[in-house]
Structure formats: structure tokens, C-alpha cells
Amino acid sequence: MAFGAYPPPEHLLGDLGMEAELTTAETAWVRTRATPFVAAADGGVRIGVLATLVDIVGGAIGARVLQPDWMATADLTVQRTGPVLGPQVEARGSVLRRGRTTLVIEALVVAVDEDGHTVEVDGRPADPVAWASMTFAVLPARDPAPMVHMPAGLPSQWAFAGGGFRSPVHDEVGIEVVGAAAGHVSLEVRPYLHNSFGAVQGGVIGMLAEAAGAEALGAARGGDGSDVVVTDLQIAYLALGRIGPVVTSARVLEPGADGRCSAVVELRDSGADDRLMTVANVVAVPTVDVVGVAP
Amino acid sequence: MTSAGQGGDDMVDGVDRRRHVSDYFRLERREVPSSAEQPSVVLGRAPVDDHARGPGGGLRTGGLLTNLDTLGGFTSGLAVLPRWIVTTSLLATVSELRHVGPLGYRADVVRRGRSSVVTVIDVVDEGAGGHPVAAATMTCAVLDPGAMALEFERPVVVPMPPPQVDPVGPEAFFSIEPGEGPVTRLVLVDRLRNPWGILHGGAVAMLADEAACRAVASVPGASGPGGVAAADAVLHYLRPVRVGPVEARCTVLGTVAGRTVVRVAIHDIGSDDRMTNLGTMTVVAV
Numbered sequence: 001m002a003f004g005a006y007p008p009p010e011h012l013l014g015d016l017g018m019e020a021e022l023t024t025a026e027t028a029w030v031r032t033r034a035t036p037f038v039a040a041a042d043g044g045v046r047i048g049v050l051a052t053l054v055d056i057v058g059g060a061i062g063a064r065v066l067q068p069d070w071m072a073t074a075d076l077t078v079q080r081t082g083p084v085l086g087p088q089v090e091a092r093g094s095v096l097r098r099g100r101t102t103l104v105i106e107a108l109v110v111a112v113d114e115d116g117h118t119v120e121v122d123g124r125p126a127d128p129v130a131w132a133s134m135t136f137a138v139l140p141a142r143d144p145a146p147m148v149h150m151p152a153g154l155p156s157q158w159a160f161a162g163g164g165f166r167s168p169v170h171d172e173v174g175i176e177v178v179g180a181a182a183g184h185v186s187l188e189v190r191p192y193l194h195n196s197f198g199a200v201q202g203g204v205i206g207m208l209a210e211a212a213g214a215e216a217l218g219a220a221r222g223g224d225g226s227d228v229v230v231t232d233l234q235i236a237y238l239a240l241g242r243i244g245p246v247v248t249s250a251r252v253l254e255p256g257a258d259g260r261c262s263a264v265v266e267l268r269d270s271g272a273d274d275r276l277m278t279v280a281n282v283v284a285v286p287t288v289d290v291v292g293v294a295p
Numbered sequence: 296m297t298s299a300g301q302g303g304d305d306m307v308d309g310v311d312r313r314r315h316v317s318d319y320f321r322l323e324r325r326e327v328p329s330s331a332e333q334p335s336v337v338l339g340r341a342p343v344d345d346h347a348r349g350p351g352g353g354l355r356t357g358g359l360l361t362n363l364d365t366l367g368g369f370t371s372g373l374a375v376l377p378r379w380i381v382t383t384s385l386l387a388t389v390s391e392l393r394h395v396g397p398l399g400y401r402a403d404v405v406r407r408g409r410s411s412v413v414t415v416i417d418v419v420d421e422g423a424g425g426h427p428v429a430a431a432t433m434t435c436a437v438l439d440p441g442a443m444a445l446e447f448e449r450p451v452v453v454p455m456p457p458p459q460v461d462p463v464g465p466e467a468f469f470s471i472e473p474g475e476g477p478v479t480r481l482v483l484v485d486r487l488r489n490p491w492g493i494l495h496g497g498a499v500a501m502l503a504d505e506a507a508c509r510a511v512a513s514v515p516g517a518s519g520p521g522g523v524a525a526a527d528a529v530l531h532y533l534r535p536v537r538v539g540p541v542e543a544r545c546t547v548l549g550t551v552a553g554r555t556v557v558r559v560a561i562h563d564i565g566s567d568d569r570m571t572n573l574g575t576m577t578v579v580a581v
Contacts (some may be wrong), residue, residue: 026318029522034555045411069317073432075384075432075434077386077529077575079529079548079556079575079577080551080553081549081550081556082549082550083549095534096531096533096573097534098569099407101411102383102436104531104533104573106573119315122512127317127548128548128549131548131556131558131575133529133573135383135384135434135531135572137410137411157491204434209551216304217394231551231552231554232388232527232577234386234388234432234527234529236385236386236405236413236415236432236434237404238405238413239406253388253390253391253428253429254390254391254426255390256429259552260390260526260579261390262390262430262527264415264417264430276405277431279413279415279432281386281387281388281430281431281432283388283577285362285551285552286552287553289552289553290551290552
């Protein structure tokens with residue numbers, strides 16, 4: 001499967017080392033390695049990285065199902081359902097509904113070993129570590145020639161090759177915390193982070209929402225972003241972020257007595273008249289409640 | 296007791312249950328016009344009646360989602376008149392399960408496109424000094440209303456429906472059959488249909504709430520002293536429910552820090568058992 005010149009040689013997807021396979025006409029998997037550079041405070045893979053993974057698996061399925069049409073992510077949800085440990089994590093996506101204007105995809109994220117086999121616990125396949133869903137808006141093709149070169153046969157595998165990370169993914173991406181309590185983080189837009197439209201990739205939006213929500217919720221608990229682990233993202237994509245910097249703000253919904261806490265994060269393109277790009281509901285739990293929890 | 300039939304007599308112990316879904320939770324709606332270019336804001340207000348309280352102590356999340364669906368859909372529809380909308384997804388995080396009431400709702404359209412509308416809705420507990428209760432995002436597809444009459448006196452005001460004299464609980468009102476375990480069934484009676492003749496989105500949400508809670512309650516050790524209660528929700532409305540009965544099939548996916556995520560797949564058995572809704576409910580012990 002080839003997306004023309006996307007992604008470029010120096011790109012986040014390459015550094016994440018994603019491998020993928022279209023397994024049937026309506027299913028696919030995408031996997032990445034669970035390294036310390038993509039880990040949250042509990043040692044599990046960051047939910048923003050999971051958002052990137054499921055966005056890619058959804059996009060791969062959509063590109064095949066919809067051709068010659070194209071698509072834009074309208075909403076994306078991810079929920080951690082267990083410790084997101086590796087050695088690799090794999091998002092397995094399938095089509096729920098293909099309509100005239102929308103495509104809805106579900107994905108389960110599972111831990112897989114070095115050979116790509118599902119990790120076993122007590123002699124049986126381990127439970128999924130996350131659940132995800134995506135709605136794509138269908139963009140009718142202007143040109144009947146497909147944007148993506150599809151393989152003739154299935155299954156079909158491909159990979160995004162890159163040099164890997166040398167520091168935590170939020171540093172590699174360039175997320176800068178400006179004001180923790182208000183969930184103010186900032187991100188320069190550059191080709192390394194682009195999607196196929198030349199705007200900030202949907203998974204990166206998830207990373208920003210995760211960072212902004214964690215900083216605000218950590219501060220609300222009297223600490224910082226490492227004091228909470230984001231478990232749920234509910235993202236509505238409203239407009240593309242093309243210019244930047246992309247800036248965020250967060251509104252904390254007061255933490256419950258049981259430690260549950262959530263925030264509403266807004267992302268704006270400050271270079272485009274502060275246009276509202278995204279609204280995300282972010283749910284987190286105290287890090288102390290999830291550290292060291294075995295699968 | 297007279298049972299509620301498929302669109303038949305809805306009298307139970309002398310109580311008329313033929314109230315529309317949006318009236319059951321007594322949601323008041325008030326349009327606040329914006330400038331000519333901007334869609335209206337719509338404010339809502341609803342009490343937390345005792346019969347609608349859940350194990351969490353406040354309005355059951357299924358009821359909260361019903362009000363979110365009603366207010367969000369109404370707000371989105373007003374924004375695209377003379378066309379109208381159908382809900383495609385509802386994403387909600389519920390931060391507080393205990394409510395004094397009444398609850399105040401505010402719906403703002405954040406994107407109005409040719410084919411879809413996105414509305415955000417905030418909920419606060421007016422009886423608890425405006426304490427945040429929930430935040431939601433609703434996406435709707437824009438459609439041609441056909442012969443449906445959509446005439447409103449603007450700004451629109453829908454007064455709060457009066458209290459019910461002898462109210463039935465949500466399970467009875469929404470015709471959810473008694474049961475336990477991972478599968479829960481709803482009988483599609485006429486009062487649960489929306490003006491398009493399909494199952495109201497709020498009824499879908501209430502079914503998802505009840506089904507997810509039953510699924511978790513059946514897991515040994517999962518319940519607290521007060522049982523379990525649904526909190527956050529992801530609901531995708533894939534296809535309309537037209538025939539019924541309606542079955543919610545649940546899979547407990549896992550638990551993180553006391554929050555159990557349940558996958559809920561809803562099927563219209565009378566329509567070749569097709570899947571009509573898919574999503575998750577997060578359930579907590581209370």
C-alpha cells in the first residue's frame with residue numbers, strides 16, 4: 001500500500017516504526033513497539049500514541065474501502081482497558097458501517113510479542129488493552145484516479161521506516177508546556193507531524209489533548225502531569241491545523257472523591273485567527289492507582 | 296398490572312406512561328439567539344426526580360444522556376433549518392454521579408458544515424452551586440426532513456413538563472425487560488419512537504446504561520455496597536432501530552483503577568438482527 005509521497009522520510013510515523021497489514025477488504029492491523037520513549041507515567045504506552053495507531057489503522061481501512069474517495073477523521077475515541085505493555089501493541093480495526101457520507105470503524109488494541117503473536121496470560125490470549133472507535137467523513141473524489149495505490153492481493157503488508165526516537169515522544173514531537181494549570185501547551189506545525197492533507201496528523205492531536213489534559217488535571221491535584229495517567233480520549237475534529245502554533249486550553253471538571261478526573265480540552269490554530277480545531281474530553285486516573293498493575 | 300404492549304395500551308396501574316421520551320426527564324429548553332451568522336445557544340434545565348435517580352445518587356447516566364441527546368439534537372437541528380439532523384455519535388464524560396438538582400445544560404454549536412453539525416454540551420448541578428457534572432460532544436448528520444413539519448416560533452421555548460403523579464422508573468418507562476448478565480432486551484413500544492418513527496436516541500442510551508451495569512454486576516466482586524453505576528459513554532448511532540425487540544449485547548473489556556469498560560453492541564432483532572449501535576459505557580462500583 002503506497003500513499004504517494006506520504007509520509008516524507010523524516011516523519012513521526014516512521015520514527016514510531018509502524019508496521020501494518022491489510023488483512024481483508026475491511027480489516028487491518030497496525031503495530032508499534034512499546035518503548036520507554038512512548039510510555040506514560042505508569043510505564044504503559046501513552047494514549048496519544050494509541051490514538052495515532054488507531055488513526056492509521058482506520059485510515060488504512062478507509063483508503064481501501066472508500067477508493068477512489070478519500071476521508072477525514074471526524075471523531076476518534078480511545079479507552080485503555082488494562083496495562084498497555086508490550087513488547088509491541090497492535091490495533092486491529094474493522095468496518096462497522098460504510099455509509100454515503102461516513103465510515104465508522106472499531107479497533108481493539110492488543111499486546112503482541114516480537115513475532116506478532118498475541119501475548120498470553122495463564123495460557124490464553126490476553127484481554128485487549130484498549131478499545132477505540134473512529135468516524136470518518138467521506139470526501140468525494142474529484143479525480144477518479146485513486147490517491148492510494150492499492151495492492152492487488154490480500155493480505156498486504158507495509159511499514160513506515162524511520163530512525164526511531166532518542167527522547168520521549170512528547171519531546172520529539174515538540175510539545176511545550178506553557179501553563180500547566182490552564183492546560184496551555186503549544187506545538188509548532190511542521191512536516192514531521194503532517195497528515196496527508198499537510199495539516200497536523202490526527203494522532204498528534206491526541207497527544208496534545210493528552211498532554212494538556214494531564215497537565216491541568218495533575219495541577220488540579222496539586223502535582224504535575226506525571227501524577228495522572230490519561231485513560232480515555234474522546235476527540236471531535238472540527239478543522240485542520242495547518243499553520244500553527246497549535247495551542248490548547250483545558251477546563252477541569254472537578255475531581256470525584258474516587259480519584260476519577262476529567263477535563264475538556266480545546267485546540268486552536270493560533271496562526272489561523274485562533275480557529276477552533278478540536279474539542280476533546282480527557283479522562284485520567286491517579287498514577288499511584290495504576291503503577292505496577294500486572295496484566 | 297396491565298403490561299405495555301407493542302404500541303398498545305400504555306396504562307400501568309392507572310398511570311399513563313405515554314409520555315414522550317424527552318418529556319420523561321422533564322427537560323425545559325430555551326433558545327438564546329446569537330448573531331445572524333452564528334447558531335443559537337440552547338439552554339436546558341431539568342430536575343432530578345427521585346424515580347430517575349440511580350445507584351450513584353444522582354440522575355441515572357442513561358437519563359443524563361437522554362437529555363444530552365434531546366438538547367444536542369434540538370440545538371443542532373435549529374442550526375441547519377430548514378433541514379434537520381440525525382445523531383451519529385454521542386461522546387460524554389460524567390465527572391459527578393451525585394446530584395442535588397436541578398441540572399443546567401448549555402449546548403453550543405462548534406461546527407456547522409454542509410453534511411454534519413458538531414455540538415458541545417456542558418452540564419452543571421444548579422442545586423450544588425454550579426458544580427460540573429458532565430461534558431459531551433454530539434455529532435449529527437444533516438438530512439432532508441422530507442414531509443416532516445419543522446415550524447418553530449423563534450426563539451423557541453419548551454417549558455418544563457409537569458411532574459408525574461405516580462411515576463414509573465426508567466426500566467419500566469423504557470420497556471427494558473428484567474434480567475441480569477451480559478444481554479439485556481428492550482421492547483420497542485410506540486412511546487419510545489422519535490418523530491421519525493425510529494427508536495429515540497435517549498432510549499438507546501438508557502438501554503446501554505442498564506445493559507452495561509447488569510453485565511458488570513454479574514462479575515463477582517465488581518459491585519460496591521450500592522451496586523454499580525454507569526459514567527462515561529461512547530455511542531455510535533450506526534443505523535436506525537425500526538422494528539425491535541432490541542438487544543444490547545455486552546462484553547466486559549477490562550478494568551482500570553476501578554473503572555470497568557464495557558463494549559455494548561445493540562441489535563434490532565426484527566431487522567435481521569442488524570447492529571444498530573455500538574459503543575462503550577464505563578461502569579464504576581458505588
